[in-house]
Amino acid sequence: MSVPQESLEALNARASSHFDGAEVASQTASQTAPQAAPASSAHSRARVWRMPGEGPTAALSAASVAGLAALWWLATHLHWLPPLFLPTPEAVWHAFVDAWHGRIQGGLPLSEHLFWSALRVFGAFALAALTAIPVGILMGVSRVARGLLDPPLEFYRPLPPLAYLPLVVIWFGIDETAKIVVIWLACFAPIAMAARAGAKSATVEQLRAAASLGGSFAQIVRFVVLPAALPEILTGLRIAIGFGWTTLVAAEMVAATAGLGQMVLNASSFLRTDVVVMGIVLIGLIAWGFDLGMRALERRLVPWKGRG
Numbered sequence: 001m002s003v004p005q006e007s008l009e010a011l012n013a014r015a016s017s018h019f020d021g022a023e024v025a026s027q028t029a030s031q032t033a034p035q036a037a038p039a040s041s042a043h044s045r046a047r048v049w050r051m052p053g054e055g056p057t058a059a060l061s062a063a064s065v066a067g068l069a070a071l072w073w074l075a076t077h078l079h080w081l082p083p084l085f086l087p088t089p090e091a092v093w094h095a096f097v098d099a100w101h102g103r104i105q106g107g108l109p110l111s112e113h114l115f116w117s118a119l120r121v122f123g124a125f126a127l128a129a130l131t132a133i134p135v136g137i138l139m140g141v142s143r144v145a146r147g148l149l150d151p152p153l154e155f156y157r158p159l160p161p162l163a164y165l166p167l168v169v170i171w172f173g174i175d176e177t178a179k180i181v182v183i184w185l186a187c188f189a190p191i192a193m194a195a196r197a198g199a200k201s202a203t204v205e206q207l208r209a210a211a212s213l214g215g216s217f218a219q220i221v222r223f224v225v226l227p228a229a230l231p232e233i234l235t236g237l238r239i240a241i242g243f244g245w246t247t248l249v250a251a252e253m254v255a256a257t258a259g260l261g262q263m264v265l266n267a268s269s270f271l272r273t274d275v276v277v278m279g280i281v282l283i284g285l286i287a288w289g290f291d292l293g294m295r296a297l298e299r300r301l302v303p304w305k306g307r308g
Helices: 005-046 058-077 089-100 110-141 143-156 161-172 176-199 204-212 217-251 260-269 273-301
Strands: none
Touching: 058 089, 089 110, 089 273, 110 143, 110 176, 110 217, 110 260, 110 273, 143 176, 161 176, 161 217, 176 217, 204 217, 217 260, 217 273, 260 273
């Protein structure tokens, strides 16, 4: 059967137009694809999700400190408050210089006050960490330990240090032991409570996996429970050091001749508000610096915290 010549030419013309259209479409797609890719990537970057509260805060913290300093300067230089209630920043700085050279009540240089306060607070804090972490972990993994230790811990935990300070003085005298014991008691409870709560962070799957691999009770506690409790323990340490500095003034009320708390109490007796504010600022800066160090340690030891 023969096909007419005109039909063959029509078929060839339609096939040629079809292939030409496909080639044009492919060229158009290849030209528009690089333009669409940046828009798509920019759209995906704009939709990156963050955890609540995540992000840098250094600029905000600097602005907060600068704002408080400016408010302090305005309140004192515009005489919103009398100097007896709030001294000027310049007066506080001069008090710092005088205290550093020992030109305040008592005649001791500021370095000696710093040394004794740091020795008492950080010594008691280290002792509390060494004793409270094992006690808290034991309470978290042992029903017997929790039943025996929970009542005395919960009983004394809400008591203010000034409540049991006279009893500690009667038991241990007025030397350094009484001061360290008072600060140790203030630091012990938050660390133990944090370690106890952190011991419950280990999941059942982790505990069963360690047990199925033949781990003993001590090995499970050391390699499973303790790492899981580490974020809570570090938080408890940060809270405890704050309690330690808070208790310092009460501890140095007991026949102390040197220390930041004793310096502040002595200055308040002579209405030296500049020295009082200087001591408060110094205690706050030391505690803040320690807290920043604990945050850096936390980021290094538990980088998975908040990313689960």
